[in-house]
Amino acid sequence: MVKMKVNVIRGKNQIGGNIIEISTDNTKILLDAGLELDNDKQDELPDIPALFEYAGYDAVFVSHYHGDHLGLVYKAHRDISVYIGESSYNIIKTTDNYKGNETITPKGFLHHKEEIVVGDITVTPFLCDHSAFDSYMLLCSSGGESVLYTGDFRSNGRKPFSMLLNSLPKKIDKLICEGTTFSREGYFAVTEKTLEEKAVKLFSENKGPVFILQSSMNIDRAVTMYRAAKRTDRVFLEDAYMSGITTAAGEHIPNPKFSDVYAFITSPSKYRFVSEYKRKVGKDRISKMRFAMCVRTTMLPYLKSLSEKMSFEDGLLIYSFWSGYKNDEKMKEFLSECEAMGLKIETLHTSGHADENAVRKFIDTVNPDVIIPVHTENAERFREIAPEILVEI
Ligand SMILES: [Zn+2]
Ligand SMILES: [Zn+2]
The missing domain is CATH 3.40.50.10710 (Metallo-hydrolase/oxidoreductase)
Known part of the structure; x- marks a missing residue:
């Protein structure tokens, strides 16, 4: 059986700058290619020749348009296919035009539950709520295995959280989950x-x-x-x-x-x-x-x-x-x-990220065997909120 490998190139013990590699023997894709949030570090490209110097990836799937998930796509090799939400693309095209920047050219658009097949990996987007419009979770399936990447999400927005939970699979192998709010103890997200x-x-x-x-x-x-x-x-x-x-x-x-x-x-x-x-x-x-x-x-x-x-x-x-x-x-x-x-x-503000209660509810819904924390400065907290699940830090 083909094994799907997960390699978090960046974003494991930091908030922002996510670059996540999913691969089989035949196919290699990235989930997000983001810039560091810290402005001073943004000019330094990470050492990934397969992303910048040659098309060593079959595709990059962008969960949403925040720079810490999308930013490096602008510098990626042009032969790598890019997928992003259609409304997201319309928005970044507009802002790029306003700022006089060259924009990106996606190969296709993400739509809720519409599968995209790249080699032997199938990617299914799930529309989720976040402070960026048209954000998606990305489910990767291959050879009977499933890996779900949450991107950034929350339960306190205008879209009912239950709508997302009901649409997701009820059992997955691996969950790559954001934990942005875990460094704020006792944080409760206002709606x-x-x-x-x-x-x-x-x-x-x-x-x-x-x-x-x-x-x-x-x-x-x-x-x-x-x-x-x-x-x-x-x-x-x-x-x-x-x-x-x-x-x-x-x-x-x-x-x-x-x-x-x-x-x-x-x-x-x-x-x-x-x-x-x-x-x-x-x-x-x-x-x-x-x-x-x-x-x-x-x-x-x-x-x-x-x-x-x-x-x-x-x-x-x-x-x-x-x-x-x-x-x-x-x-x-x-x-x-x-x-x-x-x-x-x-x-008057509330976070674009799920609080602990929402993350726990989410984990209960998709029922993973393994959790890989990303986009967090407190990955250990996953072990406390989901003690029955293997957490790979
Ligand atoms: Zn982010
Ligand atoms: Zn975001």
Whole structure:
């Protein structure tokens, strides 16, 4: 019988930068080819000639578009086939175009439960919830063996966790599982729905403008904030970059084609990115609107000029990132300048990663013989939460 081998090239005892090799005697594929999260380490390519110098892999399957899973695909040898979710691809194509970067050319797209056969390995994607839109778990099968890679996932998003659990096989041989939250003791993941309720309260209690500092690529969060804006009679404002992303994500995601979403630009050079939208507004109109505006730290000069046209009194800045980013110099400056403009800073965030309860529930569902922890700084914790299962650290 052909044996399927698992080799975690990178990502075992660290968060991010996943590169996982699955091979048989005849076929060799990678699950994710990510960059390290640490910016300083990103220029150094890992020593994998078969990925960069020649096509030593038959394919790379990308679980989702976060750089720590996708980043190295841009540098991979062009003869290696790339597979990624279709909406994911539409989103990265849009962001690459916006930034003037060359994009990738996938050979095919991942769709929920649609098998892709590469040599003697069959890969089945399972749509899961994460802070990246269109994320997949990847099930590899060959010669009666099965290996499931979770990618990044959570149970606290808008998609019901039970939907994912019901669709998965009830017995697998090996589970390559993420444990991002295991270094935060006693961590409990708040749901997006709870965030929405908190946002509704804040958006109605504070009468001034609302600014939301969040990742434009976090579509679930954009939906949460849009819903809160709608419920409190605020129009939702997205800049050129975010408008492109939400439009690429699909017609159900709040984008400037919605009647209560408007596009705005922070400089005339960005106009070409919003020209297709009927609903676009400039500072003069914005200053007279009741709104919730998505912002980024690079928009500080724009916010300053807007504050000269309208009062920021009783206004809010919603900080919707992981708290660790508050130590970043650029972030510190942005937050203190926002405070100086009279905005009150409120944190509303929840993780894109499963907490321990969700991981335990997940393990119970797929019932693996072996667990291989990845994307974690506390792999040992798997031995405590699943003592009956062999954990390969
Ligand atoms: Zn990740
Ligand atoms: Zn991720």
